[in-house]
Every structure is written in C-alpha cells, then in structure tokens.
Amino acid sequence: MSPARRVAYEVLEAVRLDEAYANLLLPARIRRARLSQADAALATELTYGTLRRQGYYDRVIELAADRPADAIDPAVLDVLRLGAHQLLSTRVPTHAAVNEQVDLARSVSPKAAGFVNAVLRTVSRTDADAWRELVAEGVSNEDERLARLESHPKWVVRALRAALDREGRADELEALLQADNSSPRVNLAVLPGLVDESALLEVDGFAPDRYSPIGATSHDPISVVESGGGRIRVQDEGSQLAALALSRARPVEAGERWLDLCSGPGGKTAVLAAEALAGGAVLSANEIVPVRADLVRSAIAGVPLDVEVRGGDGRDLDAAAFGAPGGFDRILLDAPCTGLGALRRRPEARWRKRPQDVGELTLLQGQLLDAAFAALAPGGVLAYVTCSPHTAETHGSLGAALARWGDEAESLDTAAVVQAVSRHPLDLASGEATVQLWPHRHGTDAMFIALVRRVPAS
Numbered sequence: 399m400s401p402a403r404r405v406a407y408e409v410l411e412a413v414r415l416d417e418a419y420a421n422l423l424l425p426a427r428i429r430r431a432r433l434s435q436a437d438a439a440l441a442t443e444l445t446y447g448t449l450r451r452q453g454y455y456d457r458v459i460e461l462a463a464d465r466p467a468d469a470i471d472p473a474v475l476d477v478l479r480l481g482a483h484q485l486l487s488t489r490v491p492t493h494a495a496v497n498e499q500v501d502l503a504r505s506v507s508p509k510a511a512g513f514v515n516a517v518l519r520t521v522s523r524t525d526a527d528a529w530r531e532l533v534a535e536g537v538s539n540e541d542e543r544l545a546r547l548e549s550h551p552k553w554v555v556r557a558l559r560a561a562l563d564r565e566g567r568a569d570e571l572e573a574l575l576q577a578d579n580s581s582p583r584v585n586l587a588v589l590p591g592l593v594d595e596s597a598l599l600e601v602d603g604f605a606p607d608r609y610s611p612i613g614a615t616s617h618d619p620i621s622v623v624e625s626g627g628g629r630i631r632v633q634d635e636g637s638q639l640a641a642l643a644l645s646r647a648r649p650v651e652a653g654e655r656w657l658d659l660c661s662g663p664g665g666k667t668a669v670l671a672a673e674a675l676a677g678g679a680v681l682s683a684n685e686i687v688p689v690r691a692d693l694v695r696s697a698i699a700g701v702p703l704d705v706e707v708r709g710g711d712g713r714d715l716d717a718a719a720f721g722a723p724g725g726f727d728r729i730l731l732d733a734p735c736t737g738l739g740a741l742r743r744r745p746e747a748r749w750r751k752r753p754q755d756v757g758e759l760t761l762l763q764g765q766l767l768d769a770a771f772a773a774l775a776p777g778g779v780l781a782y783v784t785c786s787p788h789t790a791e792t793h794g795s796l797g798a799a800l801a802r803w804g805d806e807a808e809s810l811d812t813a814a815v816v817q818a819v820s821r822h823p824l825d826l827a828s829g830e831a832t833v834q835l836w837p838h839r840h841g842t843d844a845m846f847i848a849l850v851r852r853v854p855a856s
C-alpha cells in the first residue's frame with residue numbers, strides 16, 4: 399500500500415479517535431514517514447479532501463452499500479471515504495484507487511476487504527456528475543441540497559446563508575461553500591519595519607498581496623519563512639487586516655499601552671508587536687492556555703520588543719496587573735469563536751462543531767467584551783474580531799455589548815479604516831461600519847472586524 403495513503407488513513411483515524419486536528423498532525427506524520435514531496439502532496443490532498451467532503455462521501459457510500467453510514471465499522475468507513483475521494487474527486491485511476499483501498503482494508507479490518515472492494519466498485523461504475531444527482535435526490539429545500547452537495551452540516555449552511563443575507567448576498571452561498579472546500583493558498587505576513595522588502599521583491603515568485611499591505615505570496619513560502627528570522631510568518635491576509643485595523647485606526651502616540659487579550663498562538667500579536675515597535679507603544683499579551691501562551695512567545699521572538707505575555711482568564715482582566723492602571727489605549731479581542739470562517743484550514747472542524755457551541759461562545763464573547771471594554775483608557779479603542787461570520791458571534795455579541803455600554807461606547811467606521819489600510823479597495827457590504835471578509839470574495843478567512851472607542855467622560 400502506498401505510504402501516502404497509509405499516512406492519510408492514520409490521520410483520519412486520529413481525527414476520529416483522538417479528536418486530533420488534521421492541520422497540526424499531518425505535517426508531523428508526513429515527516430515521520432519521510433514522504434517524498436510528491437507523496438506528501440498526495441497525503442495532504444487525500445486527508446484534507448476526504449475530511450472536507452466527508453458528509454458527501456458518506457451519502458455516496460450509503461447509496462452504494464445500501465446501508466446507513468453509521469452501520470459501517472468506523473475504521474472501514476474511513477477506508478471507504480478515502481476511496482470515494484480518489485474515485486470522485488481526483489485523477490487517481492480507478493483500478494489503483496480500488497486496489498490500494500482494498501489493501502488498506504486488509505490491514506485495518508481483514509474481514510472487510512471484500513465489502514470495501516464491492517462498495518468501491520459500485521462507486522466507480524457511476525460517474526461523478528451522476529453521483530451528484532443521486533446524492534441530491536429527495537431534498538426538501540435549497541439549504542439541504544447545498545448541505546448535501548457541498549458537504550456542510552445543515553446548521554452551518556443556514557448560519558452562512560443568514561450571514562450573507564445580512565449583506566443582501568445570499569446568492570453567493572454556493573460560492574462560499576465551494577470556497578470552504580478548496581485549499582487556501584499559503585499566505586505570508588512580512589512584519590512591518592523589520593524586513594528589507596525591496597530585496598524580497600527581487601526574489602523570483604514573491605508577490606505582494608492584493609489587500610494586506612504587509613502580505614505576500616511566494617512560490618516557495620517555506621524557504622522565505624525559514625530565511626526570515628521570525629519576521630516573515632505564515633498568516634491569512636484577513637488576520638493581517640484585523641491586526642492592522644487596530645494598530646492603524648489612528649496615529650500611534652509614543653508610550654501608548656496596547657493589549658492582545660486572547661492572543662494564542664500569537665499570529666496577530668506578532669503584527670501588533672512590529673507596529674508597536676515602530677510607533678513607540680508598549681504591548682502586552684494574555685492567553686488562558688499555557689501552551690498557547692508559549693506559542694505567543696515564540697511568535698514574537700523575531701521582533702526586538704519586550705512584550706509581557708501573561709497567562710490568565712481574560713474575563714478577570716486587571717489592567718493594573720499589566721502595569722497599566724490607567725487602562726489600555728488599544729485592545730485586540732480576537733475572541734474564541736466557532737471558527738466557521740476558517741473551514742478551509744481546519745478540514746474536520748465543520749463536523750465537530752455543534753449548534754449549541756454558538757450559545758456557549760456568545761456568552762464567553764460577551765464576558766470578554768465587557769472585561770476588555772472596562773480595561774480601556776478613556777478614548778481607548780477596542781477591536782472585536784472573530785474568525786466566524788455567524789451573526790450571533792459577530793453582530794449579536796457586539797450589538798448586545800454596545801447596548802450594555804450605552805453612551806460610553808462609540809462605534810468607529812471600521813470599514814473606512816480597513817479600506818484605508820488595504821492596498822486595493824475591498825468589496826465590502828455597503829452601509830455597514832463593521833467589516834466582514836469572505837473566502838469566496840476576498841480569498842481570506844471570513845474574519846469579522848469591529849472597532850469601538852470608549853468615550854471619555856465629559
């Protein structure tokens with residue numbers, strides 16, 4: 399059996415049994431198996447593609463096996479899902495896909511080899527377009543059709559429709575779901591003021607991003623990052639814009655106090671650190687999970703700025719403990735959220751999230767918003783950011799907080815700030831002061847960004 403398929407299967411198994419994150423585990427498994435570059439690419443395609451389209455393949459398998467997916471041994475089901483992906487979404491020849499998966503079945507569950515062979519042969523006898531028609535048969539509405547065909551849980555489809563509908567763009571739902579099923583390009587952040595950008599532009603295949611003024615892509619991102627001394631980092635363009643929205647919301651005055659309240663693993667902290675260094679601000683960071691606080695420390699290692707990273711629950715934020723008794727001038731609250739805006743990157747996430755997570759997270763978001771707002775100095779600015787477009791987590795959490803804060807808070811025109819930061823105009827929802835980015839429209843994660851100012855008492 400090919401080592402790439404073995405690695406892909408092992409990652410699927412760890413996702414199923416140990417709640418592993420494929421994007422973290424796969425690179426380690428590829429290294430351990432010493433896969434060639436070509437095999438590593440195949441293992442990545444098989445793992446990510448199978449996990450993203452798992453709901454769709456399960457329906458195909460149910461039809462081909464004539465039994466519900468949950469009546470199939472979970473290990474055998476993973477073998478079948480990998481096979482269905484190769485047969486329906488890759489150019490792997492049919493005989494290779496079937497034979498390899500039957501070999502895999504023999505090692506995983508020898509008794510099931512005949513069953514795997516029969517099911518995959520049935521899958522292979524119908525072409526991909528005809529399978530789409532079969533999978534869509536019997537749906538009762540458009541959301542269910544899209545959920546089945548684009549392989550998303552129904553509640554996620556409904557939430558994404560509602561978020562697009564708010565912008566009058568519900569007709570983009572299919573494009574968004576398709577974008578969730580694609581692999582994002584590797585995007586780089588060149589920390590501002592710390593790298594000779596003119597030299598980088600000479601590097602073959604290095605190109606500035608369309609929107610983020612510190613963003614870029616490269617034909618060889620790994621080498622660029624390795625040669626960057628911690629000052630060139632992999633980061634989504636939307637995340638860059640979110641951090642810059644806060645640091646560039648208005649000119650920086652030397653000595654300003656900044657805080658990144660929920661900072662792990664530190665991608666945005668690194669951008670803020672570079673910006674703080676350039677403007678003469680003092681940056682602190684907080685993160686509740688100790689290993690993630692360590693990741694923040696590593697993320698900012700390339701920036702020659704002393705940043706205090708503390709571990710603590712952001713809901714108990716005490717500005718004085720950070721040496722800022724007068725409060726912070728800028729706070730980033732990149733809140734814990736469902737992550738429904740980053741489904742491209744976390745292929746298993748859509749199947750793991752539950753609708754009830756939204757209620758728990760909005761409660762936490764509200765508490766963190768209150769703690770952050772209370773820790774702002776008069777006139778200070780808060781950036782509320784989520785990598786979810788779910789309206790309960792975006793406008794819902796923010797709107798409830800604004801209602802609680804009343805006259806003490808002033809919503810800033812975040813859209814104008816982000817447009818001013820961006821290299822090119824962004825196609826944003828008209829009439830909104832907040833910013834919602836989209837994978838299908840901007841090529842970024844679906845980041846939500848809102849700036850709020852604490853009005854000084856008169």
Ligand SMILES: C[S@@+](CC[C@H](N)C(=O)[O-])C[C@H]1O[C@@H](n2cnc3c(N)ncnc32)[C@H](O)[C@@H]1O
Pocket residue numbers: 637659660661662663664665666667684685686687690710711712713732733734735785
């Ligand atoms: C969306 S992530 C932040 C991503 C980060 N800003 C970056 O760009 O790399 C949210 C973080 O909040 C942390 N977190 C969750 N609950 C928290 C709490 N009550 N207080 C502080 N941090 C919390 C999570 O551990 C997670 O690391």
